[in-house]
Every structure is written in structure tokens, then in C-alpha cells.
Amino acid sequence: METKTPLDHAALTVLNLPMHDPRVRPLLDELAVEYDSRYGDLFGRGAAAEELNRYPAAEFAGPGGALLMIQENGESIAGGAFRRYDADTAEFKRIWTHSRHRRRGLARVVLTELERLAALRGYRRIYLTTGPRQPEAKHLYLATGYEPQFDVHADPETIKSLAFTKNLPGPPLS
Incomplete structure (x- = not known):
């Protein structure tokens, strides 16, 4: 079993980059590749590329x-993005950790x-979805205060898209 390097927050650089x-x-x-391996038989091979290109950069x-x-040390090891969902809500997309760096808290x-x-940009709420075959993502969102918008006891395969929301700190929503 491979030992993971403990996360040293001081060694991390956060970059805001264009797509x-x-x-x-x-x-x-x-x-x-991960999407195709997890969902190819559910959504069809090549659906990953379609999903990744669904929204303009x-x-x-x-x-x-x-x-x-x-x-970390000049290597891109994790990332994520958001887009406007509505006036108060950012939609998080593409939250990802490189396979060699998982289980480190990234x-x-x-x-x-x-x-x-998102809060600095004026958003007051987050909306995101994950797939039914990503239990680690589902558990991460539940553990970090995201509210499931689905029956958590249902078979995820019957739901297809697991939606979550979370209110951000700031002025009350109108």
C-alpha cells in the first residue's frame, strides 16, 4: 500500500486560471478517463468528453x-470551478484531485x-451535482455541510444526478 505524503498547506499554491x-x-x-471508466456503461463511451465540453469556457x-x-511544487494536483447558476448561486463543477494525490484532504x-x-464574488448559495458512482464525493459534500436535494437512502443509480446545496456566510438571502 502506497503511503501518501501528508498535506503541507504552506507548500500549496492556489491559482485562478482560464480554462x-x-x-x-x-x-x-x-x-x-475517470468519467468514462465509471459511467461509460451508464451514459455511453465518450459521454465524458461531452459533459466536460457542455459549458463554454x-x-x-x-x-x-x-x-x-x-x-504543489509546481505540479497541478487538484482543482475545481464554478459558474453562475443564478443571481445568488454559484454552481460548482469539475472538483477533482489527481489520482496520485487522493486521500490527502485536497x-x-x-x-x-x-x-x-464565490462568497467574495457576491454569491450566497452553492449548487452542485455529482454522479451516482462517486460515493467519495457524496460523502465529502455531506461531511462539509452540503444539504442533499435527494433521498440519501435511495439507490444512487436510480437518481442519476445527486444534487447538493449550501448557503454561504454573508447577508441573508432575499
Whole structure:
């Protein structure tokens, strides 16, 4: 069993990058492979590329959106993005940790950074979805205060898209 390097927050760099930046590509490429391996028989091979290209890159640009990349020693190891869902709500997308760096707490770092930036950009709520074959994501969102918008006791395969919401600190929602 491989031993994971403990997370040293001081060694991490958070970058806000455009979608076309070459430092983003390795994570998106690995994400496409992961989606196909988990969901190819459910949604069809190639559905991952379709999902990853569903939204124009401009939707992940400021001020309404952002793409954050976490680097360690110059290597892109985790990231995530958000886009405008509605006037008060950011939709988180593409939250990802490179397979060699999982189980180190990086997804929580990504969530924290995305939430911080979304709040700074004026959002008061987060909406996100994950797939039925990503139990680690489901458990992460439940453990970090996200409210499931589905029956958590139902078979995830019957739900298809597991939606979550979370209110951000700030002035009350109108």
C-alpha cells in the first residue's frame, strides 16, 4: 500500500486560471478517463468528453465564474470551478484531485477555496451535482455541510444526478 505524503498547506499554491491554461489540461484529461471508466456503461463511451465540453469556457471566467488549480511544487494536483447558476448561486463543477494525490484532504482545500472566492464574488448559495458512482464525493459534500436535494437512502443509480446545496456566510438571502 502506497503511503501518501501528508498535506503541507504552506507548500500549496492556489491559482485562478482560464480554462485553456495548459496547467488545467492534465486534470481535465484524467477526469475524462475517470468519467468514462465509471459511467461509460451508464451514459455511453465518450459521454465524458461531452459533459466536460457542455459549458463554454467563458462561463468559468470572472467575474461570474472561476477555475481554481491547486499546485504543489509546481505540479497541478487538484482543482475545481464554478459558474453562475443564478443571481445568488454559484454552481460548482469539475472538483477533482489527481489520482496520485487522493486521500490527502485536497478536495476539502478545493471546496474551501471555491466557497471563499464565490462568497467574495457576491454569491450566497452553492449548487452542485455529482454522479451516482462517486460515493467519495457524496460523502465529502455531506461531511462539509452540503444539504442533499435527494433521498440519501435511495439507490444512487436510480437518481442519476445527486444534487447538493449550501448557503454561504454573508447577508441573508432575499
